[in-house]
Every structure is written in C-alpha cells, then in structure tokens.
Amino acid sequence: xxxxxxxxxxxxxxxxxxxxxxxTEEGYDVDVAATASEARAARAQRVSDLVLLxxxxxxxxxxxxxxxxxxxxxxxxxVVMMSGHxxxxxxxxxxxxxxxxxxxxxxxxxKLLRTVERALDAGRRKRVAMRAHGGxxxxxxxxxxxxxxxxxxxxxxxxxxxPVLLIGEAGSGREAYxxxxxxxSARASHPFxxxxxxxxxxxxxxxxxxxxxxxxxxxxxIERAAGGTLYLNGLEDLNAEAQxxxxxxxxxxxxxxxxxxxxxxxxxxxxxxxxxxxxxxxGADSFRRDLYSQLGVITLKxxxxxxxxxxxxxxxRYYVDRLVDDQHLPLRRFSVAAQNRxxxxxxxxxxxxxxxxxxxxxxxxxxxxxxxxxxxxELAEKxxxxxxxxxxxxxxxxxxxxxxxxERAYLQQQLLLCNGKVGQLAKRVGMERTHLYRKLRxxxxxxxxxxDD
Numbered sequence: 407x408x409x410x411x412x413x414x415x416x417x418x419x420x421x422x423x424x425x426x427x428x429x430t431e432e433g434y435d436v437d438v439a440a441t442a443s444e445a446r447a448a449r450a451q452r453v454s455d456l457v458l459l460x461x462x463x464x465x466x467x468x469x470x471x472x473x474x475x476x477x478x479x480x481x482x483x484x485v486v487m488m489s490g491h492x493x494x495x496x497x498x499x500x501x502x503x504x505x506x507x508x509x510x511x512x513x514x515x516x517k518l519l520r521t522v523e524r525a526l527d528a529g530r531r532k533r534v535a536m537r538a539h540g541g542x543x544x545x546x547x548x549x550x551x552x553x554x555x556x557x558x559x560x561x562x563x564x565x566x567x568x569p570v571l572l573i574g575e576a577g578s579g580r581e582a583y584x585x586x587x588x589x590x591s592a593r594a595s596h597p598f599x600x601x602x603x604x605x606x607x608x609x610x611x612x613x614x615x616x617x618x619x620x621x622x623x624x625x626x627x628i629e630r631a632a633g634g635t636l637y638l639n640g641l642e643d644l645n646a647e648a649q650x651x652x653x654x655x656x657x658x659x660x661x662x663x664x665x666x667x668x669x670x671x672x673x674x675x676x677x678x679x680x681x682x683x684x685x686x687x688x689g690a691d692s693f694r695r696d697l698y699s700q701l702g703v704i705t706l707k708x709x710x711x712x713x714x715x716x717x718x719x720x721x722x723r724y725y726v727d728r729l730v731d732d733q734h735l736p737l738r739r740f741s742v743a744a745q746n747r748x749x750x751x752x753x754x755x756x757x758x759x760x761x762x763x764x765x766x767x768x769x770x771x772x773x774x775x776x777x778x779x780x781x782x783x784e785l786a787e788k789x790x791x792x793x794x795x796x797x798x799x800x801x802x803x804x805x806x807x808x809x810x811x812x813e814r815a816y817l818q819q820q821l822l823l824c825n826g827k828v829g830q831l832a833k834r835v836g837m838e839r840t841h842l843y844r845k846l847r848x849x850x851x852x853x854x855x856x857x858d859d
Contacts, residue, residue, distance in 0.1 A: 410434050410435070410455040410456065410526050411434070411435040411436075411437065411454050411455050411456075411597065412429055412434050412435070412436050412437070412454065412455065412456045412457070412458065412522070413436075413437045413438075413439065413445065413448055413449065413454040413456070413457045413458070414426060414429070414436060414437070414438045414439070414458045415438075415439045415440075415442070415444075415445040415457060415458065415459045415460055415463070415468070415471075416438075416440070416458070416460040416463075416488065417440050417441065417460060417462075417463045417464055418460075419440070421460075421511075421513075422438045422440065423438075425438075425458065425513075425518075426438050428515060428519075429522070432519065434522075437454065441463055441464060441465045441466075442463055442465050442466035442467075442468075442470075442471045443465055443466075445457075445459075445471060446471075449475075449483075454483055455483065455484075455526055455529055455530075455595065456483065456484050456485075456486065456522060456525050456526050456529060457483060457484070457485045457486070458485075458486050458488055458522075459471065459472060459485050459486070459487055459488065459505075460487075460488050460489065461487055461488065461489040461496065461500075462489065462490075468487060468488075468489075468500075469487075469496065469499055469500060469503070472485055472487070472500060472503045472504070472505060473503050473731075474732055476503050476504045483529065484506040484525040484526070484528055484529040485504070485505050485506060486505065486506055486507050486508070486509060486521055486522070486525055487500045487505045487507070487508045487509070488509055488510075488511060488513070489508070489510060489511060490510065490511035490512070496508075506521075506524075506525045506528060507521050507524075507525065509521060529595075530595055546579060546582050546583055546586055547717065547720055547721055547724050548714055548717040548720070548721075549716070549717060549720065550714035550715075550716045550717045551714070552709040552713050552714040553709070553714050553717060556583065556706060556707070556708065556709065557586070559706055560583060560586055560587045560590065560706070561590060563587070563704050563706075564587050564590035564591045565590075565591065565592065567592075567675055568703045568704050569675075569676035569677070569678070569700065569701050569702070569703045569704065570584075570587060570676070570677045570678070570703070570704045570705075570706060571641075571677075571678045571679070571680065571701055571702035571703075571704070571705045571706070572584060572677070572678070572679045572680075572706050572708050573679075573680055573681070573682055573684070573705060573706070573707050573708065574679070574681070574682070574707065574708030574709070574710070575681060575682070575708075575710050575756055576681065576755070576756070576758075577755045577756035577757055577758035577759060578708045578709070578710055578711065578756040578757060579708060579756070579757045580639075580679040580708050581600070581637065581639060581679065582757075583706075583708055584598075584635070584637045584677045584679065585598055585637075587635075587677060588634070588635040588637075588675070588677070591635065591675060593633060593634045593635055593675055596631075596632070596633035596634030596635075597630060597631050597632075597633070597634035597635070598631075598634055598635050598637065599627055599630050599631035599634065599635070599636050599637065599674075600637045600639055601613070601614070601627045601636065601637065601638050601639065602639045602640060602643075603638055603639060603640045603641055603642075603643040603644045603648070604640055604643035606644070606645065606648045608645075608647075610645065610647055610648035610651055611647075611651055611664050612624075612626065612664050613626060613627060614626050614627050614628055614648070614651060614652070614655075614661075615628060615629075615651075615655075615661050615662065615663050615664060616628070616629050616663040616664070617663055617664045617665055618663040618664065618665040618666035619665045623663065626663065628655070628661060628670075628672060628674060629663075629670070631674045632673050632674065633673055633674075634674065634675070635674065635675040635676075635677055636674040636675070636676060636677070637677045637678070637679070638676070638677070638678040638679070638701070639678075639679055640679060640680065640681075641678050641679065641680040641684060641693075641698075641701065642680050642681055642683075642684050642687070642693070644693075644697075649693065649694045649697050650694070652697055652700075652701075653694055653696050653697040653700065655672060656672070656676070656697075656700045656701075657696075657700070659671065659672050660672060676700075676701055678701045678702075679708075684698065685698065685702075710753070710756055711753040711756045711757055711759075711760065712752045712753050715749045715750070716749070718745065718748050718749045718760070719740075719745045719749070721757065721760055722740050722745060722748065722760070722764060723739075723740075725760065725761050725764040725765075726738065726739065726740075726764055726768065729764060729765055729768055730768070733765075735765075735768040735769060736768060737774070738767065738768055738771060738773070738774055738775065738776050739774065739775060739776065740775075740776045740781075741775050741776060741777050741778065743777065743778040744776055744777055744778050744780070744781045747778055747781050747782070747785075748760075748763075748781060751785060763784055766784060767780060767781075767784065810849060813845070813849055814849040814850070814851060817831070817835070817845070817846060817849065817851055820834055820835055821851065828842060828843065828846070
C-alpha cells in the first residue's frame with residue numbers, strides 16, 4: 407500500500423526538518439514548504455493526504471491560506487493548524503474554515519502523531535463516503551447536454567484502470583475532467599500527478615523515472631504518482647525520446663531510475679490530454695502509433711465552450727463567486743444583456759478565456775453591475791480575424807464587415823477542401839467561375855498559393 411503523503415508548511419527550518427524526519431520514520435512520505443507560495447506550488451504539483459499548516463508565516467498567514475484552499479472546488483484534504491501563539495478566536499476561525507484540528511507549539515510529538523493518524527483516517531473515510539454517494543466536490547460545472555454526457559462517460563470509465571485520453575481544444579477544461587475522473591476512481595486517495603509534456607525537455611528520463619546517484623534518490627513523476635493517477639498534459643508536445651521511453655515502459659510495466667539498476671513496477675492510472683488531430687499524426691514521423699494506442703484505450707471528447715453556450719451564465723456566476731472568495735475581489739454581477747452577449751460569443755480560448763474575462767472585469771471595472779458596454783469593450787480587444795470561422799466573433803462587427811469576414815473564411819475553407827482548384831470550388835459553392843474569381847480577389851483570398859486549375 408502506498409504511504410500517505412503529508413505536506414508540512416512552516417517558516418521555521420528547525421520545525422520543518424524535525425517533522426520531516428519524525429514523520430518519515432513513521433512511514434509517511436513528507437513534503438515541506440517554508441512559505442504559502444511554496445505550499446501552493448507543492449499542492450499544485452501533487453495531491454497531499456494531510457497538511458500540517460503553521461498560522462504565522464511571512465508572506466501569507468495560515469488562516470488566509472486555509473480560507474483560499476477551502477473555497478476551491480474539490481477541496482477535501484484535512485488540515486491541522488499549528489501555532490505557538492494560539493488564541494480561542496483563531497482556533498474557532500480555523501475550525502469554521504474546515505481545519506481538522508489545532509495543535510500548539512512547542513509540539514508534543516505524541517499528541518501530534520495521534521492527531522496525524524486521526525486526520526488521515528478522517529480524510530480516507532470522507533473520500534470513501536463521497537465516492538459512495540457517486541460524486542465529488544470537483545464536479546465540472548455545466549447543465550448542458552454536452553457536459554452532462556461527458557460527466558456520465560467519465561463516471562462509467564472511472565472505476566476501471568484503463569488509460570483514458572481526453573481530446574479537446576486548449577483551455578477547454580481537460581485537466582478538470584481528468585481530476586474529476588481521478589476523484590471517482592479507486593485511486594482517489596492517492597496522488598494526482600501532472601506532467602506537462604512540453605516541459606520534459608532534453609532529459610525526459612530523469613523527469614519521468616527519477617535519478618539515483620551516490621545513494622540518494624530523486625523521485626521522478628512515475629514514482630511520485632505511485633498508486634494514483636499520472637496526467638500527461640499535451641501529448642502533441644512529447645518529443646521523440648520521451649515517446650520512446652513511455653512506450654517501452656508501458657509495454658514492460660517497469661522502469662529503472664537514471665543511474666539505478668533495480669526494475670521498479672509501474673503503478674499508475676494513465677490519463678492524458680491532446681488537441682484534436684493527434685490521431686492523424688499517429689503512425690507518422692511526429693507521433694508513435696504504439697504509444698497512441700497504449701494511452702488512448704478509451705478516448706473521450708471534451709467539448710469547446712461554444713458547444714454548450716447555455717452554461718455560460720452558470721460559469722460566469724461560478725467564477726465571480728470563486729474569485730471574490732479566493733482573491734477578495736469586489737462582488738459584481740453580469741447583467742442579463744451582458745450574459746446573453748457572452749452566450750453568443752464563440753470563446754476561442756474556451757473556459758480559460760471566460761475565467762480571465764471575469765477576473766479582468768472584477769479588477770478593472772466599477773459598480774455592482776457588469777453591463778453590455780463593458781463586455782463589448784473587453785471583447786473588442788480580443789478579436790482575431792485569423793481564427794477559424796466558428797471561433798470568430800462576428801456579432802462584434804458591423805453587418806458589412808461581418809459579411810465580408812464570413813465570406814472570406816467560408817471561401818478559404820472551401821478552397822482547401824477543393825485542393826485549391828477554383829473550378830471545383832465554383833461547383834461546390836454554386837457560383838459562376840468569373841464571378842468567383844472577382845469575389846476571391848476582392849476578399850484578398852490568394853487562391854494561386856494553393857494551386858489553380
């Protein structure tokens with residue numbers, strides 16, 4: 407059984423080192439952080455089963471950090487607060503925010519270890535109960551048919567250990583669905599470890615397998631994810647060497663650290679994401695067919711936001727509430743007109759773009775209501791005529807410009823389908839060839855570049 411992972415957050419080096427030593431001797435895996443910033447980074451990198459959190463820290467105090475974490479969707483990690491200056495008011499506030507317990511410094515190690523055991527047991531029971539009720543706090547937002555269907559598919563495949571590949575556009579929330587899948591699986595109490603494929607660089611073996619040198623071990627991603635889920639973010643960015651290493655390891659179900667000789671078993675659930683079109687590259691020089699088959703046993707499509715525009719108002723409310731709680735931004739609400747406008751916006755950047763827009767208007771805007779004019783100003787700065795037609799915000803343009811932009815994008819795409827042959831294009835779009843030539847020239851469509859007939 408994989409050891410529980412504990413994150414110790416304390417700005418006093420002596421206490422961090424003491425707790426790390428004692429808890430490691432007790433059989434736990436221990437991460438340490440000296441500041442709130444380091445603690446956020448540690449939790450973003452891998453899931454902890456328990457956090458021991460000091461209240462007084464130099465950058466952000468522990469109560470503020472606890473409040474931030476407790477407001478996050480999917481927050482279910484028990485937190486034990488530590489302080490040498492405890493007060494009744496502080497303990498009450500920590501408990502109200504969801505802290506499991508509160509221990510005073512100087513620490514009684516016997517009491518601390520007993521508290522750690524109780525907190526870990528409570529965390530396990532909570533996760534089991536949440537799975538038994540068929541859900542998690544990390545359920546992705548959305549009532550539309552597209553999101554409901556994807557949630558149902560994830561609920562269906564989560565209990566198995568089969569590799570899952572999530573296909574979708576950048577910013578569409580692929581990682582949120584991967585985390586949701588993990589939360590419903592039998593591995594939910596173990597780490598969810600993220601590997602950004604583009605970051606593996608020139609030495610993917612060390613990043614994936616870890617390093618063993620002079621008796622010291624530096625864990626790789628596979629080892630950190632043991633017992634849990636390893637999420638490969640952006641398969642299209644895997645270089646050839648990383649593809650080779652992964653394909654061989656998955657085939658053999660074992661690996662060795664760099665500099666080591668022992669064969670270590672692979673104990674992870676593979677969940678990956680990629681943009682559309684990777685299946686067409688598989689088997690070519692750019693991506694290995696065997697690796698695509700290994701990681702894509704089950705392939706799920708994550709829809710772009712424009713495919714479930716009816717959920718935009720709910721997403722707007724969700725991100726307003728979340729940003730107000732997390733970042734203490736002023737509470738503002740979108741008017742009905744603004745919401746309707748955003749429902750008809752194509753969202754080329756998907757959910758990430760929506761969240762960024764909400765954050766900007768909360769920070770830069772004034773007044774309690776976010777009106778249509780304010781939204782139009784924000785969208786005007788985001789327009790891009792080189793986007794595919796479905797991602798272009800034609801409602802932001804005057805009728806004549808919108809028509810020209812539509813015709814240009816439409817004819818460019820149709821010309822590609824006709825392999826650059828204007829004669830075929832004329833038949834396909836139902837236009838006389840001479841008139842079509844004039845139209846292409848007027849719109850600035852360079853048909854010669856694609857080849858003329």
